[in-house]
């Protein structure tokens with residue numbers, strides 16, 4: 001009870017983290033499956049709305065089974081290609097493999113979702129760095145356990161990356177004979193949703209069995225419920241608003257040298273649009289470079305234009321392989337600056353949310369993850385904080401910190417980041433003031 005109260009107290013600030021695009025997501029000990037806006041070239045069509053929906057939830061609650069079940073049930077109506085359980089968490093060489101799902105319902109929203117499965121590790125890194133975005137989520141909760149620490153951790157972090165709505169799937173109802181038990185889980189999860197600033201009252205909760213659907217038995221708790229879940233996603237989740245109007249920004253994920261062509265940086269367009277032939281600036285982690293975007297590639301096709309939400313390859317004129325790296329950004333020249341010092345509002349995760357067990361003091365140095373960058377940062381209590389030298393930041397606290405990065409990064413007021421140490425997320429923050 002007390003823990004929840006602590007989280008609640010932290011929420012007004014967390015809510016203000018939302019808005020716009022995610023900069024980071026949690027490290028979790030789970031496999032996370034993503035329905036992403038990537039896919040086969042022939043399936044790609046800009047006029048149809050796309051959505052990225054991730055499955056989240058506590059370990060073993062049935063995320064992978066559910067993903068397989070969705071593809072199976074939708075495959076029967078021609079809306080997807082069945083992807084077996086074994087294939088879902090596998091590591092494909094190209095990192096992401098698309099399975100197109102045409103929503104089976106008559107909805108206008110999820111006309112076409114491309115489901116991409118990533119390895120656990122890639123998924124974690126992508127989520128942390130914001131390279132993969134989720135527009136909505138299905139949170140899977142096992143009816144046998146009810147909410148668990150990762151259920152809470154994922155809700156918190158989903159909120160922090162700007163997910164405003166999600167759909168709940170209470171799984172494994174085949175193992176529950178007492179209907180009162182299901183009512184309890186329902187109530188408990190609605191409470192929890194409200195605690196984390198989701199609409200606990202109106203969020204659709206579907207109860208069923210992913211395994212039954214996958215095995216093709218007990219349709220009343222199996223395939224019927226999967227269809228209900230897809231319909232709920234269609235109706236309840238909102239199409240994302242892409243930051244099309246803002247100046248172009250691409251977070252560099254990877255860099256390749258293509259013989260005869262030059263250097264290509266790949267990554268997700270966080271905002272704006274870019275036309276082939278425009279001037280761009282490479283920013284962060286040292287000197288900035290001005291160059292020309294000589295080519296745009298997506299799904300092995302040459303395009304003239306890329307926009308927010310796209311994953312693109314950027315061919316850059318006269319830039320050597322070693323002049324650009326992961327963690328930098330490619331922007332409209334002059335639209336942003338790189339900084340080392342800033343003030344931030346930071347929420348320190350509790351141990352139940354996967355965070356630290358112990359407080360930390362002034363001068364603490366974790367890793368800061370911002371978009372695709374990962375840089376050591378020194379944390380001090382904001383200038384003017386009374387008794388800063390003795391003060392401690394406790395798990396569950398919301399603190400104002402002055403942050404000093406080891407390398408400069410492209411950031412601005414509103415930029416969001418994650419703090420990590422020894423493979424765990426210990427805090428999430430938002431930049432409130434540039435200091436230097």
Ligand SMILES: Nc1nc2c(ncn2[C@@H]2O[C@H](COP(=O)(O)OP(=O)(O)OP(=O)(O)O)[C@@H](O)[C@H]2O)c(=O)[nH]1
Nearest residue numbers: 030031059060061062063064065172209210211212
């Ligand atoms: N009885 C029952 N078992 C289920 C159901 N759904 C999944 N399971 C079982 O629960 C176990 C965990 O399911 P997964 O789909 O691997 O769970 P997960 O959330 O992907 O687990 P991690 O990736 O390890 O976090 C497996 O043994 C599944 O067969 C269900 O509806 N009923």
Ligand SMILES: [Mg+2]
Nearest residue numbers: 031063064089
């Ligand atoms: Mg799994």
